[in-house]
Amino acid sequence: PSLDASTFIGCVIDIALEEAVGDRHGFFRTLQVVAETCPxxxxxxxxxxxxxxxxxxxxxxxxxxxxKAAQExxxxxxxxxxxxxxxxxxxxxxxxxxxxxxxxxxxxxxxxIPNGMPGLGTRLPVFxxxxxxxxxxxxxxxxxxxxxxxxxxxxxxxxxxxxxPGPDADLVLWxxxxxxTITNSLFQSNIDYTPYEGRSVQGWPVKVxxxxxxxxxxxxxxxxxxxxxxxxxxxx
Numbered sequence: 001p002s003l004d005a006s007t008f009i010g011c012v013i014d015i016a017l018e019e020a021v022g023d024r025h026g027f028f029r030t031l032q033v034v035a036e037t038c039p040x041x042x043x044x045x046x047x048x049x050x051x052x053x054x055x056x057x058x059x060x061x062x063x064x065x066x067x068k069a070a071q072e073x074x075x076x077x078x079x080x081x082x083x084x085x086x087x088x089x090x091x092x093x094x095x096x097x098x099x100x101x102x103x104x105x106x107x108x109x110x111x112x113i114p115n116g117m118p119g120l121g122t123r124l125p126v127f128x129x130x131x132x133x134x135x136x137x138x139x140x141x142x143x144x145x146x147x148x149x150x151x152x153x154x155x156x157x158x159x160x161x162x163x164x165p166g167p168d169a170d171l172v173l174w175x176x177x178x179x180x181t182i183t184n185s186l187f188q189s190n191i192d193y194t195p196y197e198g199r200s201v202q203g204w205p206v207k208v209x210x211x212x213x214x215x216x217x218x219x220x221x222x223x224x225x226x227x228x229x230x231x232x233x234x235x236x
Contacts, residue, residue, distance in 0.1 A: 034153055035077075036085035038119060039126040040065065040195060042074055048195070057101045057113050058195050061089065075135060078145070085153065086145045088123040091116025095193040117195045121187040124172075125180065129201035132176075155233030169212035178204040188221045 040061065045068050048059040059065055077083045093114040094100040104112040124146060131137040131145075151161025158167050180186070182196045208216035215223035 034085060034149070035083045036087050037074060037078075037083050038087055038089045039123055039130070040089070040117065040119065042071060042078075043126055043130050044195065045071060054102060054106045058095060058117060058193055060101075060110075060113055061091070061116050078131075079137070084145065084149050086123070086127050087150070088119035089116065090118055090120045090123075092118060092189075092191055094191055097192070100192075118189070118191045118193070119195075121189065122182060122194060122196050125182070125201045125204055126196060126199070128174075128176075128203040133202055155235065156231055160231070169209055171207075171209040171212075172205050173207040173209075174203065175206045176203050178202070178206065180204045186219065 040059075041063075044059060044065050046065045048065060049056045051059070074083065091114070093116055096102065099114075101113055102108070103114070127146065128142060131142055132139060148157070148161045151157040151159075158164065160168060160170060163169075163171070179200060179202045182194060182199045182201060184192065184194045184197060187194065205216070206218055207214060210223065210227065213227075215221070215227070
């Protein structure tokens with residue numbers, strides 16, 4: 001079904017298994033279809049679902065996390081270009097509370113547990129550490145996977161996704177040497193957990209500019225409400 005849908009939307013989303021790409025790489029290119037995956041499919045495995053008690057529900061997502069071996073295959077397809085977008089698949093469910101993972105009780109049927117995990121604040125640091133530091137993927141490929149190609153595929157380029165005269169000056173100043181132990185308290189969110197709690201990464205954003213204006217400085221959000229703008233996708 002995802003391949004059928006891809007002929008209309010142009011993207012096979014959230015791939016977690018190398019067989020989902022496999023010999024379809026040529027098929028993707030023929031139909032001008034791209035494939036994306038997310039950091040959790042590249043850094044977490046199905047073993048995280050086995051965590052004690054209710055903790056494993058923090059890692060329930062679709063498609064589900066896979067084996068370490070499947071993960072290695074995913075990295076090969078990133079290197080080959082078969083997977084060309086890294087997204088977050090962010091789902092804003094809490095762990096506790098009336099709308100959280102345990103909204104139906106901690107003994108509820110699996111089908112009643114909200115499906116998905118938060119990923120906005122961790123997408124770049126987790127992927128950077130895994131791709132650049134551990135896998136020695138080229139920095140230009142990191143930018144292509146996380147910024148340029150998404151902007152191109154979703155009709156936002158060249159307003160977004162490039163540094164050049166004219167386009168929006170949406171910039172991230174990145175410290176490649178900064179080591180951070182991820183904890184949920186780092187993020188500007190009402191979500192009460194991160195699936196990467198306690199994970200150490202090297203490489204972290206220190207300043208963020210929105211259309212040339214500083215909106216985040218060393219972890220402190222200084223953007224003013226109402227500064228966002230609606231982005232209309234351009235037809236190709």
